[in-house]
Amino acid sequence: MKKEYHKYKKLGLIHLSGRLDTVEAGDLKESLPFYLNNSKRLLLDLGQVSYMDSSGLGALLSGLKKAIAKDGDIRLANVRPKVKMTLEITGADRLFKSYPNVAGGLAAWSSEL
Amino acid sequence: MTITKIITNDIAVITLQGRFDSAAADQFRKAVQHDFLPAHYVIEMEGVNYIDSGGLGCLVSLLRQAQKRSGTVKIARIPSKIFYAFELTRMNRIFDMYDDTGMAVNSFTATN
């Protein structure tokens, strides 16, 4: 799993790529709190993520919990159908706000602040 | 096992009857060896009531021999029980099967 972090004013943007599975989830779960210390609002670009299982989703949910505790949020952009399916069956699609693309997501979220 | 052979032109029609098992394998191998070897074989199996891996192996070997002479082996009138053994070993993929012996013989002339 590759991660690339950028900061846009009050928002942090992380491009993720690869598979969010048992092998990679631990790493993401550990690193999300660090990014959240830098910016409590994180937009995750999942455009290059091809697969997510229960452990990947677990990592995202634990990140979301920490973000909300800091009065921040984690949102998703560019979710591909294969990942969307995992979000849908678990009902996690109702917990994460998501945007069709990164630019639109950054603009829409910034205008809320 | 009873084996009957009729050879016309370069097609041999071999009619089998009885148990086609490892014990009958030698008999079959001898029966298909001639001084003059036909290109094609039609094996009529209506009277076969049992086949095992030895019998199936014979047919595969015969096919390989025939293919060396650019011939082939076709199966005719196979009983459903024997056909099942063909399916289990996926031999249905390597043999063309006909429910009529005459049609199997004709199919050689039709394609040549």
Add this chain to the structure above:
Amino acid sequence: MKALFHIQQSDTPELKDFFAETHPWMVKIANKPSLEYLLDFAILSGCTEVRLVMDEPDLALRNYFGGGERWGIKISYASCSENDSLDQLLTKNTRFCDSEPLLILTGLFFIHYHKDHNYQDWQRLSASGMMLHCSTGTLLYGKTGNDLRYLSDMRKEVDFTLSPIRSLRDVYDLTMQVLTFEQEHYVLPGYGPEKNILIGRNVEIGRQVELHPPLIIADDAILLGKTVVGPNAAIGKGAIIDRGTTISNAVVTDHTYLGKGLTLSKKMVNGGRLFSAPDNDWLNLNDDLFVRIIEPQGASYFLRSAINRLAALLLLVFLLPAWILFKIATCFTEKKNHTTTCFKNKGGNLFSYTYDLPVRESVAGRFCRALSLNKVQLLVKVLSGTISLVGNRPVPSSPENLLLIQTFDHYHPGAFGYSEAQQLTPGSLEEETSERFFAANRKIANDIRTLLNILIKNLRTFV
């Protein structure tokens, strides 16, 4: 009248990956195999004999349809080669086709009909040698087989329509259509306590489960507490739906486990695979918490595995002292140390074992083969339940072998292989045929004979 149904694997490329283990004719529409609808239609039309012609035989299909006794007709089977023309089909099945009027269904499709309507007349009134198309198949009718060689389109209005089955979306849509609008049109499996609810035998329904029609639940399914099923849900045979899960506008196929607290909407799951109808895309999720396949294991499985382990343990007790002595004696000689990875089952799972004994050409190597010491590593695998004591020669994992394995219905690797006893060339067609034959005809007596044969044969190599 007779009917000949014909299908080729190449007809259904899109279904193949998602329904990997399932023959396209066994893919279920509302818990009933797609073939059974065609069969029912043929029977309504007056057919008394049906021949199923396919290029890929299927064990599950054979077991389900058998000789047709359940339907009161005669079902026979025949094979075809890939890309056989209609003419070749008729030639290969001459005897079957020539005596009576003939209905031919070729390709994979669905027939919409109504079980209470009369289908005895449509063929009699229409001209011989006519056909009805849809994009994935054709229905043909002729008063003699020969009439089918000269065909014209069906002109008469008939009381049925064909609809194509090409994609996963088609399977999903048809299931929804049958459930919602056509439940009364077909004989569907299960009894109906209420309108539009059909429930199979031996279904377990937990506390506070909500059932919203229309829905259909197959035999042996288990719904744990607080699940919500329907509207528009089909639950397959032996499926397990864990607590609090909601299923609507969705299909759960046979032997699928669906995890706790999930929401399955507009989707179809098969084993670990998940299809989303709106996205028209699917994913192999295979996650123990979400969706996975349930491996069927009967009571005989446990008995057989216990016998296997016990026998392996006995052999090990005999071999182990020799093996240890041998290890000490040969600790400085040249050794071949390599790990082999082989297929564990038809599903493509793997197991590996390490071979670290002297090279087989050396005297020490021959000695160790004679005593079957080379089997010690494999016997340990038998003890752990990974493989059988006697079974197929383990097939090494490789892309080509994966194709072989996927079509190998009873593949079960063993420490001692069937064809090992027969001295057939590894990798030859004869060996493959023999392996398939023995695997399909497993008998304890056979296994014991094979085991003794190999042990004795090994001993002889040294003498």
